[in-house]
Amino acid sequence: MAEELSVKQAPSMGWADGADRDAVLVRRCTTGDDEACATLVADHQRMVFQLAVHLLGDYEEARDLSQDVFFQVFRTIGRFRCQSALRTWIYRIVINQARNRQRWWRRRHRSEQVSLDAHLERHGDRALADPAAGPDRQLKRKETASRVWHALDALPFDQRTAVVLREIDGLSYDEIAFSLGVAVGTVKSRLTRGREALRVRLREARAV
Amino acid sequence: MNRLSCGAVRRRLPAFHDGELPVEGQIAVEAHLRGCQACVGEAGDLRELGELVRLGSAEVSERLSGDLDGLQAEILNRLRVEREESIPAQLSRAFVDMRLGVAAVGSTLATVVSILLMFGMLYFGPRSERPDSLAGLMETLSAQSVGSDSGMLLPRSAGVGMVTDGVFSEEDAVLALSAVVTRGGRLKNLEAVLSEQSTPADRDRVLRLLDQVSRARFEPARIGGSAITVRTVWLFAHTTVRGKMPLTPKQSGISRVQPLLG
Numbered sequence: 446m447a448e449e450l451s452v453k454q455a456p457s458m459g460w461a462d463g464a465d466r467d468a469v470l471v472r473r474c475t476t477g478d479d480e481a482c483a484t485l486v487a488d489h490q491r492m493v494f495q496l497a498v499h500l501l502g503d504y505e506e507a508r509d510l511s512q513d514v515f516f517q518v519f520r521t522i523g524r525f526r527c528q529s530a531l532r533t534w535i536y537r538i539v540i541n542q543a544r545n546r547q548r549w550w551r552r553r554h555r556s557e558q559v560s561l562d563a564h565l566e567r568h569g570d571r572a573l574a575d576p577a578a579g580p581d582r583q584l585k586r587k588e589t590a591s592r593v594w595h596a597l598d599a600l601p602f603d604q605r606t607a608v609v610l611r612e613i614d615g616l617s618y619d620e621i622a623f624s625l626g627v628a629v630g631t632v633k634s635r636l637t638r639g640r641e642a643l644r645v646r647l648r649e650a651r652a653v
Numbered sequence: 654m655n656r657l658s659c660g661a662v663r664r665r666l667p668a669f670h671d672g673e674l675p676v677e678g679q680i681a682v683e684a685h686l687r688g689c690q691a692c693v694g695e696a697g698d699l700r701e702l703g704e705l706v707r708l709g710s711a712e713v714s715e716r717l718s719g720d721l722d723g724l725q726a727e728i729l730n731r732l733r734v735e736r737e738e739s740i741p742a743q744l745s746r747a748f749v750d751m752r753l754g755v756a757a758v759g760s761t762l763a764t765v766v767s768i769l770l771m772f773g774m775l776y777f778g779p780r781s782e783r784p785d786s787l788a789g790l791m792e793t794l795s796a797q798s799v800g801s802d803s804g805m806l807l808p809r810s811a812g813v814g815m816v817t818d819g820v821f822s823e824e825d826a827v828l829a830l831s832a833v834v835t836r837g838g839r840l841k842n843l844e845a846v847l848s849e850q851s852t853p854a855d856r857d858r859v860l861r862l863l864d865q866v867s868r869a870r871f872e873p874a875r876i877g878g879s880a881i882t883v884r885t886v887w888l889f890a891h892t893t894v895r896g897k898m899p900l901t902p903k904q905s906g907i908s909r910v911q912p913l914l915g
Contacts, residue, residue: 477736479729479733482729482732483725483729486725486728486729487725490721490724490725490728491714491717491721494717494720494721494724495710495713495714495717498713498717499710499713504716508720508724511724511728512724512727512728512731515728515732516728516731516732516735519732586708589705589708589709590708590709590711591709593705593706593708593709594709597706597709608706609706611671612702612703612706612707613706613707613710617671617673618668618671618673633667633668636667636671637667640667640699640702643702643706644698644702647702647705
């Protein structure tokens with residue numbers, strides 16, 4: 446019975462340690478310390494780039510957006526008051542910039558946007574190509590990943606953001622709420638609706 | 654502990670899956686799941702959905718690894734360029750060579766001193782305009798009332814006055830002369846008004862009179878010390894007074910013209 450209980454792993458570094466480290470890093474970045482800026486980019490670039498890819502569905506756009514995000518971070522880092530984790534604050538910037546970019550696309554009816562689905566088809570599936578797995582299994586996993594991304598791409602931006610932040614980045618509801626600038630209750634409802642829509646789409650795709 | 658119904662558990666399943674339920678809620682849902690296969694299936698769906706999303710994300714993570722170094726370099730380079738081109742950086746570069754700074758400060762000081770001098774002269778300088786300046790002339794001409802009762806000094810003949818020797822002998826004469834006395838004391842547009850009964854001899858005398866008058870020098874009219882040009886009308890009268898004793902020729906022919914009306 447006891448082994449069925451889910452136990453969260455305690456982080457090796459406490460919140461206070463992380464906050465102190467963030468505060469020091471932010472202070473150094475504010476003074477124009479190049480080394481601190483490089484550290485900040487190195488610490489967060491993967492998460493920023495990955496989230497941008499997930500939200501925009503386009504690799505090149507995500508790369509461009511990541512650069513803009515870090516410039517926005519360095520321009521406004523003097524206003525960061527450590528009321529949240531630096532990571533969450535950066536998430537918020539990524540989401541806002543991604544949302545603005547999506548609106549820009551929508552206004553111009555951008556047609557050349559490359560979806561993640563197309564991206565997977567074009568660039569192959571290196572991560573899923575496990576040599577130890579048989580060809581049938583690899584093919585099935587590839588199809589599954591393609592279906593998931595297709596379904597995720599079709600979700601409304603807010604629901605997709607909530608699902609990605611929760612399932613991929615592992616943010617808590619509070620962190621997601623701060624990143625999206627909404628209440629925790631809104632996060633819950635977006636997650637529920639997003640998951641439901643995702644499940645329906647995947648079921649439909651599986652049936653086809 | 655109260656057992657939760659399936660509906661209550663399903664409402665809590667997403668939060669349970671995300672580890673966001675309080676401890677007692679977590680324990681209650683887990684207790685329900687141990688005896689309810691339908692809810693276990695729902696929880697499994699949620700878990701599977703999360704795994705599928707993370708599975709799809711794995712490709713992106715793999716692809717990102719090869720480009721992160723390049724991204725960091727791009728960001729740091731762009732950041733460096735942006736800082737170098739920022740206004741504070743440009744200002745600090747401008748003051749690296751202090752010779753330029755000294756020149757700039759010197760020219761600024763010179764400009765400030767010039768402006769102060771200009772305003773000082775305007776403030777402390779003479780209030781009234783010089784009479785011979787253009788501003789003084791305009792001020793004089795723009796005076797509203799110019800007449801004999803406005804403090805104006807009428808034009809006067811310079812020296813002993815106009816000598817009209819030999820123009821009139823013993824006959825009486827009265828006539829009006831009109832002329833413009835310029836600021837330099839010259840006469841212009843000199844005219845005489847003759848009566849209709851005047852004879853050619855009278856006209857001849859008047860012409861000689863005008864000739865002599867035109868050669869005379871005048872002190873110009875003045876207002877407030879400034880010379881001005883005025884049109885003047887003189888009433889010229891020549892009267893011969895006969896005495897018991899005969900006059901010397903010198904006494905009999907001298908008369909003076911004085912302006913009667915300006």
